[in-house]
Amino acid sequence: MTANTAPVLLDLAPLGAAHFARIEDKVAALMRTRESVIAMQGEALLPLEACIRSAVRPGSTALNIITGPYGETFGGWLRSCGAEVVTVTAPFSGAAGPEQVAEALRAHPAIDFVSLVHAEAATGNTNPVAEIGKVVREHGALLMLDAVASVGAEPLLTDEWGVDLCVIGGQKAMTGPAGVSAVSVSARAWERIAANEQAPRRSYLSLLDWKERWIDGGRTALPHAPAQLEMLALEQAVDRIEAVGLDAVINRHRAAAAATRAGVRALGALTPYVTRDGDAAPVATTLRAPAGVDAREVVAAALSADPAVPVQAAAGSLAKEMIRVNHYGLAADRAVVLASLSALAAGLRAVGAEIADEGEGAARAAAGAAWDAALAA
Numbered sequence: 001m002t003a004n005t006a007p008v009l010l011d012l013a014p015l016g017a018a019h020f021a022r023i024e025d026k027v028a029a030l031m032r033t034r035e036s037v038i039a040m041q042g043e044a045l046l047p048l049e050a051c052i053r054s055a056v057r058p059g060s061t062a063l064n065i066i067t068g069p070y071g072e073t074f075g076g077w078l079r080s081c082g083a084e085v086v087t088v089t090a091p092f093s094g095a096a097g098p099e100q101v102a103e104a105l106r107a108h109p110a111i112d113f114v115s116l117v118h119a120e121a122a123t124g125n126t127n128p129v130a131e132i133g134k135v136v137r138e139h140g141a142l143l144m145l146d147a148v149a150s151v152g153a154e155p156l157l158t159d160e161w162g163v164d165l166c167v168i169g170g171q172k173a174m175t176g177p178a179g180v181s182a183v184s185v186s187a188r189a190w191e192r193i194a195a196n197e198q199a200p201r202r203s204y205l206s207l208l209d210w211k212e213r214w215i216d217g218g219r220t221a222l223p224h225a226p227a228q229l230e231m232l233a234l235e236q237a238v239d240r241i242e243a244v245g246l247d248a249v250i251n252r253h254r255a256a257a258a259a260t261r262a263g264v265r266a267l268g269a270l271t272p273y274v275t276r277d278g279d280a281a282p283v284a285t286t287l288r289a290p291a292g293v294d295a296r297e298v299v300a301a302a303l304s305a306d307p308a309v310p311v312q313a314a315a316g317s318l319a320k321e322m323i324r325v326n327h328y329g330l331a332a333d334r335a336v337v338l339a340s341l342s343a344l345a346a347g348l349r350a351v352g353a354e355i356a357d358e359g360e361g362a363a364r365a366a367a368g369a370a371w372d373a374a375l376a377a
């Protein structure tokens with residue numbers, strides 16, 4: 001970048017406590033919560049780990065609902081806090097159901113903490129948080145939700161759904177920074193955390209430090225120098241969503257996922273990895289490679305046809321079979337979806353997979369129609 005076009009990042013006036021608090025309030029409004037919201041000065045893994053270490057202690061029984069890679073990470077943290085961990089898993093091609101969760105809660109009455117991921121960008125599925133939250137609330141456990149991949153891409157009603165600890169990050173559908181994040185903490189959760197002798201104190205992972213040194217003091221003095229540039233970027237991201245309208249942003253993500261699924265079905269060879277439309281996350285669409293074809297080769301060929309499309313191979317053990325098309329932020333766009341389908345058609349042809357001669361045109365037409373239908377709905 002030349003000096004002429006670089007944004008001004010240096011010599012800014014300090015970010016004061018009042019401004020910091022105002023940014024937290026804007027984030028709270030976006031999360032639909034009236035509970036405390038703390039802007040955490042690190043990537044979203046920071047508040048996720050902070051929530052678990054603050055609320056869970058030896059003697060806790062935790063229910064960890066695994067629908068993708070983040071749930072697996074939470075299980076390790078829960079165990080390292082000394083909790084007994086009950087695990088409910090759903091295939092990555094679907095979602096966790098409230099009946100499954102209710103059954104686990106009935107079988108293990110001691111469960112006092114539940115961790116759940118809302119949408120999984122890595123596996124492309126989304127879970128019915130409203131229904132699961134109701135079951136968890138009836139049981140009386142705390143509910144922690146990882147909403148990093150859902151905020152801005154689909155409705156997130158933190159208080160209405162009974163979420164006690166809700167974590168968001170700016171880097172997905174909000175098109176914001178990755179270096180700060182936020183967590184909401186319900187009054188019930190604060191009681192549990194304050195009573196936990198193991199909860200981090202005088203630590204970067206401490207939620208209690210923020211409560212005692214920031215919230216309880218009326219948010220008039222920051223406990224340490226804020227990540228100013230990231231906080232300002234977070235504010236701009238929230239302001240932009242409010243200016244466009246949260247519903248419009250959500251609809252764009254929903255349309256992108258619907259269009260991609262429709263396009264792929266018309267194209268042939270690939271199939272949506274998440275079977276039911278209702279379980280598909282608006283933030284990213286995952287696709288199953290044709291039998292005998294390595295997904296990584298399709299992705300490499302698609303990207304050599306069009307390096308700009310948000311298409312990537314899955315990580316880890318899914319890399320051979322799963323292709324991911326991202327829809328977050330600026331990628332939740334009709335032209336980007338159509339270009340992604342064209343690139344995938346080129347990639348499939350290059351590796352010798354069979355698609356119809358008119359496959360690309362049919363895919364683009366089906367995707368365009370699905371986009372229009374989703375926005376009209």
Ligand SMILES: *Cc1c(COP(=O)(O)O)cnc(C)c1O
Pocket residue numbers: 043044045070117119120121122146148149169171172
């Ligand atoms: C993206 C994401 C995060 C944050 O992880 P990064 O890889 O650092 O972006 C956390 N949870 C979920 C469910 C996510 O999709």
